[in-house]
Amino acid sequence: MPELVIGDVHIPHGLCLAPLAGVSDRTFRRMARRYGAEYTVSEMVSAKALCYEQSCRRPSAQARLRTAPLAAVMREEYPMAVQLFGAEPEFVAQAARLLESGEYLGCCGEIPPAVIDINMGCPMAKIVNNGEGSALMKDPARAEAIVRAVRRAVSLPVTVKIRAGWDAEHVNAVEFAMRMEQAGADAICVHGRTRAQMYAPGADWEIIRRVREAVTVPVIGNGDIFSADDALRMLRQTGCHGVMVARGAQGNPWIFRAIRCAMEGLPYTPPTLSERLQTAMEHAEGLVREKGERTGIAEARRHMAWYVHGVRGAPAARNRLMRICSLEELSEIFSELRMGNESDGTVTKNMEKTGENP
Template sequence: MSVSFGGVTLRHGLMLAPMAGATDLSFRELCRLHGAEYTVTEMISAKALVLEQGSRRTKVHRTAQLATVTQVEAPTAIQIFGHEPTVMAEAARLLASGEYAGAVSTALPVAIDINMGCPVPKIVNNGEGSALMKQPDVAVAIVRAVKAAVKLPVTVKLRAGWDSEHRNAPELAQRLEDAGADLLCVHGRTRQQFYEPSSDNRIIRAVKTAVSIPVIGNGDLCCAADVTRMIEETGCDGVMIGRGALGNPFVFREVCAALEHRPYTPPTMHERMDTALAHACDMIARKGERIALAEVRKHMAWYCRGVRGAAAVRNALMRAESLAAIREALQGLLEIDL
């Protein structure tokens, strides 16, 4: 399994999935360090970015900040969502150039990714995210417009379809390829399914058969065995791991070892906790303790998943009001290990 598109080549095609509210810069850099070969920013509203640029009153460019990309995490795609081709194209142009108010990136994106998978009501009610799968003409117009606006590769993340009656990913994929898409990532669920029941690899295989651009498989990949199965069942060119990496950035090391037929040693509890603490410190350093704490608590709880006897530690983490309290709570995990 390997991926080449535009000027990007990924040895194993091993990607971190975008997850709004979870895959911020700190987490993306951490996953890169542990073997993810490619990252994608959290989804960014094309309209908010463009409006923010035009506003004289904007002092803090929050949308632009979300698009921050660093050399540590590169190669990175910036993901945008929206429903208006002209606005999507303008946002893509700004992001690809790196020249916009509020930009603090130390690297340029290597691709612009278009969100056609988000199932959240406030997004789909606007005709955006996975609602674009119900509007193939608009989806195609967006890809064409973005493609015309930037020299970078344009990629699309989509679902199996809208619902069980409309599993149109293979047909839409062909149209997106014709419109100029350079790579597709397919999550094997419909919008109606949100995140349950399990993702369907057959639809990913159908997309892979329908197009000649690289296809990335996504959905329910939590360990090397899941990835191997995905490759066998779909023939995909690469994989994207989302929830399976939360609290477990080591999963990329595990998958990498399996793909290279090397033995894998899971992290010790010490390494797990050192990683968690470094992750918390980095989030707080970037966002400030007051803003970062709620998100830090969420991530720290994920690091406790699957650890027997960690309920008390998790409770302490959930009550933690400072980095010092988080550090102290995490120490509790090391005691369980002994």
Template sequence: MLKIGNVELKNNLILAPMAGVTDLPFRLLCKQQGAGLLCMEMVSAKAIYYNNKNTEALMEIHEEECPVSLQLFGSDPYIMSEIAKRIEERPFSILDINMGCPVPKVVNNQEGSALMKDPKLVKEIVTQTVKAIKKPVTVKIRKGFDENNINAVEIAKIIEDSGAAAIVVHGRTREQYYSGKADWDIIRQVKEKVSIPVIGNGDVVDPQSALKLKQETGCDGIMIGRGVRGNPWLFSQINEYLQRGVLVEQPTIQQIKEMIIEHAKLQVKYKGEYIGIREMRKHTAWYTAGCPHSARLRSKVNEIENLDSLVSLLDEYLV
């Protein structure tokens, strides 16, 4: 079990926030499979501040998925704290501040992982946001901005001193994006220097890597990102392995097909058929990677426009 502020999680497995992936339908599936905490797609504090209409859908939360962490990104301490206050009544349990996003349009705005270059600003943002709300505030960081600026330990101590309830460390620099190998040793270093919970992130793709991350770093929580795309079963597999030492068999072709259809139905329910099914194209490619005929299925799935044609396609290829 893991406690973040006053929020008790059933286990220490956490779904990472991923733009275009961790929307409401996918989070519901990960919850079913045993994720202890679900992180939403990151939302721009500035966009909420200026009443951007697109942010509303990003902030939709279903009571079945709680506890949920809502992630804000921004670089203005005033706007970050004001928005935290404005949205606090929404049904999320934890507010996370993004200081790890490597995407150029975010970094060029001095947001996301660019904040790691400005420890003073990190302190202001975290301090003001923590003061603004009663809910626990967490922060997601990287190893550093680049190999010449590896300052995760320094930034983590500032975050702790500023009142945050937990910290997530992704073991890559901004420069690495998601390439190369995650440096788990930096997670261990942070864990040794702060007393708030430390959540390790990077390269957890199966039960064995989850256990290895925990053993090598002593981290309190395990955050799973790209390894869970097309594989929500990963949460139940890791839980079984960490709690009972049991390696669960991989899902069958039939189970994969059923999960894709369930996912697609949730997409249609929450986003309508037009958007929902188009968004299912990438998910279907992830779910079926490595399946027989998957290359042909992936090229065909890009032509489907409704739920019935998706089901027919799966019936044809996933046998």
């Protein structure tokens, strides 16, 4: 059984939900926690934007701050990390300090994050062109300076999320991770792909194993976990202390429960179609509650499409799901899907066999 301890934060089975910009908002994280995730990470938050927001003077503009709410942590979310991205050590450190103190404009959380995570893996051009995200893997001295600065600024545990390297010619995760450990990182999450690979299939778990052997702090393995079997294989092959699931949890928060059952040798019963749709509905309702009807429904569309993956009739339903304008419309589509699948048990059986997302 893996044991993951990050500073003073204990994650009993090492079951982590990954940061997913535009996806892992509070509603998504709540669903993941409900079905077994033990540790979650916020969407990535710009350190510089958080710092700049602090100079906002007009009350009307203060009411519309966009960055601070992304970093909000509710009591029920403990232990949760907030992930910062940035290239300037002083900004990242200042943002971490703000998060720890909770004394900043736009702060709407109830508790500080349990952990500060630093993004060193984002591959997007607009991020790496600023020297942020995975560009830091090409500049280990800067990455090290960031970790040291954050380490000095806060007493919270500090972690980094890295990739295998920049591209096939620059796979430097092992040396890079050792430097981050020396700079004060309390744990290292390794996504087994280079920046050049973006999210293409075939994550390299061997690099996770090599990092695990090279550092003494805990290592969290990430990349291509879409089932309980995948998670157990990663744990076995790499010796990592915890697993982090990203796309495998989209529309499938049950993956954490499935992994936990597999770890404990217990039978796992996947959700029935009805349970699946009920959870999807609650997810959509949560988004509407958190973000208002217009944004909530717009954001619910792709989550709903993920939830119906593998269900008979899903392709046609998905087209309609991508255009819903209300919870009522969603409820209607789900009723039709339920009725269309009541005649035989095929769908449920299929879902039980895979119990997962693509």
